[in-house]
Amino acid sequence: MPKWFFPAAIVCGVLFAASPFVIANAPFESDLGLVQKIFYYHMPSAWMFLVAAIVCGVSSVRFLATGNYRHDRTALAAGELIVLFGLLTLVTGPLWARRSWGTFWVWDARTTSSLVSWMIACAYLILRRYGGPGSEKLAAGLALFGMANVPFIYISVNYWRTIHPPTTVVPTLPFSLGFPLWFCVITFLLLFVVLLKLRIRVEEQQARVDALYLALDERS
Amino acid sequence: MNTLKRWCAVVLLVVSWGTMAVAQQPQQQEPKRQEGFLPVDQLPPTESMPAAPLLITAYAFVMIVLFVYVLSVARRLSVVQQELNRLDASIRQGGRT
Numbered sequence: 067m068p069k070w071f072f073p074a075a076i077v078c079g080v081l082f083a084a085s086p087f088v089i090a091n092a093p094f095e096s097d098l099g100l101v102q103k104i105f106y107y108h109m110p111s112a113w114m115f116l117v118a119a120i121v122c123g124v125s126s127v128r129f130l131a132t133g134n135y136r137h138d139r140t141a142l143a144a145g146e147l148i149v150l151f152g153l154l155t156l157v158t159g160p161l162w163a164r165r166s167w168g169t170f171w172v173w174d175a176r177t178t179s180s181l182v183s184w185m186i187a188c189a190y191l192i193l194r195r196y197g198g199p200g201s202e203k204l205a206a207g208l209a210l211f212g213m214a215n216v217p218f219i220y221i222s223v224n225y226w227r228t229i230h231p232p233t234t235v236v237p238t239l240p241f242s243l244g245f246p247l248w249f250c251v252i253t254f255l256l257l258f259v260v261l262l263k264l265r266i267r268v269e270e271q272q273a274r275v276d277a278l279y280l281a282l283d284e285r286s
Numbered sequence: 287m288n289t290l291k292r293w294c295a296v297v298l299l300v301v302s303w304g305t306m307a308v309a310q311q312p313q314q315q316e317p318k319r320q321e322g323f324l325p326v327d328q329l330p331p332t333e334s335m336p337a338a339p340l341l342i343t344a345y346a347f348v349m350i351v352l353f354v355y356v357l358s359v360a361r362r363l364s365v366v367q368q369e370l371n372r373l374d375a376s377i378r379q380g381g382r383t
Contacts, residue, residue, distance in 0.1 A: 100341055101341055104345075107345060107348050264356075265359055268362050275366060
């Protein structure tokens with residue numbers, strides 16, 4: 067593992083442990099009250115969901131362009147993180163919506179496109195797991211569709227009728243509400259980097275195991 | 287002709303009876319206007335949903351899922367590392383396990 071990994075993992079753990087206290091000290095939002103505090107985990111999860119989709123898509127393009135399996139391993143690791151952070155987003159969002167919108171789910175542009183993106187990531191992992199030899203190139207094409215959906219998810223709230231807050235909410239947050247949010251964003255970003263590196267490491271070691279089996283086959 | 291007059295009378299009777307029935311329905315009451323200030327604990331009961339269970343569920347879900355995922359990746363890394371060490375050792379010994 068690189069030198070930065072263990073300090074980064076420790077800092078991430080400390081930040082993650084401190085985040086509930088930072089969130090608890092944040093003031094209640096005037097309209098939504100206590101339930102608005104779900105926002106501090108929901109939105110960073112959603113951002114990491116989109117970042118993971120971009121990393122997976124860009125790595126897949128690089129893999130298709132160069133044929134270098136290092137990019138493929140990054141894409142696979144990021145694909146798993148899309149499903150992880152997407153799951154967190156798609157579960158915490160409806161829990162917040164139940165109180166603030168009165169329903170767990172509405173089929174508006176953002177929720178629907180997020181669900182579609184999450185299902186594309188699930189399809190990507192299923193294809194990688196059960197697709198057999200050569201499926202990595204087909205899966206890379208699928209990852210491109212997943213990445214193409216990211217801008218649509220982000221801007222959908224500004225262009226379509228939706229009860230989701232628009233993208234202007236975050237820049238206009240006062241410090242007392244903005245500080246816990248950016249604290250959690252940094253925590254989740256660090257968590258994303260640590261998990262991505264850890265997951266890539268698993269794939270790297272697996273590739274070494276496969277290479278050793280091939281070497282043993284050639285020897286025998 | 288008499289039959290036609292009789293039918294017209296019946297239709298008129300039914301229409302007028304229906305109109306009277308509709309007109310006699312109670313008018314929808316306007317909401318009572320609040321006069322003056324009212325303490326919040328004297329408000330009429332409305333549908334309310336406690337936020338705490340939703341909040342706790344959301345945070346617990348995030349913590350548990352992340353914990354399980356980290357454990358899962360650590361276990362996978364440990365398994366593949368053990369296999370790698372075993373293969374390295376067998377290559378050094380010059381044989382196939």
